[in-house]
Amino acid sequence: MSNQAVASRGNVEPGAAQAPALRSRPAAPASSRFAVGGGRHAAIKLASVAAFIALWQWLSSNHVDLKIITFANIPAPSDVAPAFLNLLESPKLAAHIGNSLWRVFAGFIAAAALGIGLGLIVGRSRWVADILMPPLEILRPIPGVAWIPVAILAFPSSEASMIFITFMGALFPVLLNTIHGVESVDPRLIATARSLGAKPLSIFLEVILPSATPSITTGLAIGMGTAWFCLVTAEMISGEFGIGYFTWESYSLQNYADILVGMVFIGAFGMLSSVFIKQAGRALTPWLATQEKQH
Amino acid sequence: MNAINEAISPDAGVAVGNIEINGVGIELGRGADRFEAVRNLDLDIPAGQFVCLLGPSGCGKSTLLGAIAGHIRATHGAVRLDGERINGPHPDRGLVFQHHTLFPWKKVIDNVAFGLKMKGVAKAERNKRALELIKLVGLGGFENRYPAQLSGGMQQRVEIARVLINHPRVLLMDEPFGALDALTRNMMQELLLEVWEKIRTTVVFVTHDIDEALFLADRVIVMTHRPGRLLADIPIGFPRPRNRDLLTAPEFVAIKRQCLHLLHGEHEQFKQADPLQRLSPLGPSLITETQVHLSE
Numbered sequence: 001m002s003n004q005a006v007a008s009r010g011n012v013e014p015g016a017a018q019a020p021a022l023r024s025r026p027a028a029p030a031s032s033r034f035a036v037g038g039g040r041h042a043a044i045k046l047a048s049v050a051a052f053i054a055l056w057q058w059l060s061s062n063h064v065d066l067k068i069i070t071f072a073n074i075p076a077p078s079d080v081a082p083a084f085l086n087l088l089e090s091p092k093l094a095a096h097i098g099n100s101l102w103r104v105f106a107g108f109i110a111a112a113a114l115g116i117g118l119g120l121i122v123g124r125s126r127w128v129a130d131i132l133m134p135p136l137e138i139l140r141p142i143p144g145v146a147w148i149p150v151a152i153l154a155f156p157s158s159e160a161s162m163i164f165i166t167f168m169g170a171l172f173p174v175l176l177n178t179i180h181g182v183e184s185v186d187p188r189l190i191a192t193a194r195s196l197g198a199k200p201l202s203i204f205l206e207v208i209l210p211s212a213t214p215s216i217t218t219g220l221a222i223g224m225g226t227a228w229f230c231l232v233t234a235e236m237i238s239g240e241f242g243i244g245y246f247t248w249e250s251y252s253l254q255n256y257a258d259i260l261v262g263m264v265f266i267g268a269f270g271m272l273s274s275v276f277i278k279q280a281g282r283a284l285t286p287w288l289a290t291q292e293k294q295h
Numbered sequence: 296m297n298a299i300n301e302a303i304s305p306d307a308g309v310a311v312g313n314i315e316i317n318g319v320g321i322e323l324g325r326g327a328d329r330f331e332a333v334r335n336l337d338l339d340i341p342a343g344q345f346v347c348l349l350g351p352s353g354c355g356k357s358t359l360l361g362a363i364a365g366h367i368r369a370t371h372g373a374v375r376l377d378g379e380r381i382n383g384p385h386p387d388r389g390l391v392f393q394h395h396t397l398f399p400w401k402k403v404i405d406n407v408a409f410g411l412k413m414k415g416v417a418k419a420e421r422n423k424r425a426l427e428l429i430k431l432v433g434l435g436g437f438e439n440r441y442p443a444q445l446s447g448g449m450q451q452r453v454e455i456a457r458v459l460i461n462h463p464r465v466l467l468m469d470e471p472f473g474a475l476d477a478l479t480r481n482m483m484q485e486l487l488l489e490v491w492e493k494i495r496t497t498v499v500f501v502t503h504d505i506d507e508a509l510f511l512a513d514r515v516i517v518m519t520h521r522p523g524r525l526l527a528d529i530p531i532g533f534p535r536p537r538n539r540d541l542l543t544a545p546e547f548v549a550i551k552r553q554c555l556h557l558l559h560g561e562h563e564q565f566k567q568a569d570p571l572q573r574l575s576p577l578g579p580s581l582i583t584e585t586q587v588h589l590s591e
Contacts, residue, residue: 186396187577195366196386196410196413196457197413197414198413211400213400287400
């Protein structure tokens, strides 16, 4: 073969030796700092959490009163743990969690669909940006929670109003990050795609969309956080079921240990859903994992 | 050899790739920033010729390349390929930049096969042809890497393969090896010549490295300081295949001296001038132009 010489010489190029050996590298997700890093680090981290809980236990069980802040009425971990187990056995738990999850995902998915769709168009077309962005810019600084009274007035069903508030919370992070992702596409890549024969639709699907994906997934992760935040607040005001409602109801009924149980659930589900978004984002952008490893 | 030719140019046979540049002047920028990059240039490049554009930085050679590629419009005159006036980028005219423009989210094989995908070639067929080109540029075994996992020289090989898969009539190269270390650059020059021996397309290669120009080209066009005009048109008749020994041959050194004098004269004349920005073959108002094109 006449190209043998080319091929064999290619393999001894100095740069080739420096290229990282992909297959030998373990897949190391960015959030692995808690998982790996040696047993000692893990032990220190666990001890830190244990110390935090011990401090809380001590402050609460001794009813420590620091004048500015008092722990006299705060249930201790030893009260919260049984309440937690109690709720785990309660049939109401599934209804609370199910309602919250449904609302958060309904609002989040609506916000993701509209935010990504609108962001892709606004990022590519100055005309659409001029027409649509001014009213959105006016609404942007208004926090999702501030929409609660209007939402109650505007939506006959409290279910719809809670989903709307969740939607408002998630919309802007997704929209703005999508626009940013589209606007920061390397114009050289677009020019290259054109000179390789790509038509506008192909440029959009093959260049703009993948190029904007990392920014979009960042927007989705932030949006998921604000969606939970807005949902919990909305449930405290107008819910019948849901984790936020459970937390506030516990306060009203003076089941103070249950307040903390509600908070634990809110934290856990917020964390789980952002892990879910991050994993989905990582699956959509496999090339970024290889770039991270280069540094 | 036959297999390669089939893979690269299944509908070859027609000798094409003749570039005609007639009275071309190019002005870039807007309003007060407007300047003349190229002035009244005439050049005829026959099909299959390897031409190097040599000149001081900012002399408009990249701009001229951009006009052949179709990314920049000539203000005066016309650039024609095989008699047809160039009015936009086309897969027939492949452009390779100094810094790679591979799609970071596509593996090597998908980057190389991109042009065929745009033509609607089925996946199995385009992957087969892409693999043959990947092997031709010496990257067999690297087809499933992402661009970020390759060295600079390897990235430029992928870039060359990606352009060649469209079997372009013209290969346009804008200092493609300028960012590589000396050793890798030498290897890439030899690789390019070997590939070119197999795929005789017209090559227009921009460089400010005299050795590189003389080693590669059939013909070196020396350009003046901005606005770029034709300063000298030097035929390079060294036999092929060429090897590195050529660089120390007396004939080579004689032509090199001639080029040095030409460029030095240019430098003396203009060393008081403001330092010039490096221009891209995509033109200065790149972002707005691509957006305009897309919204059309």
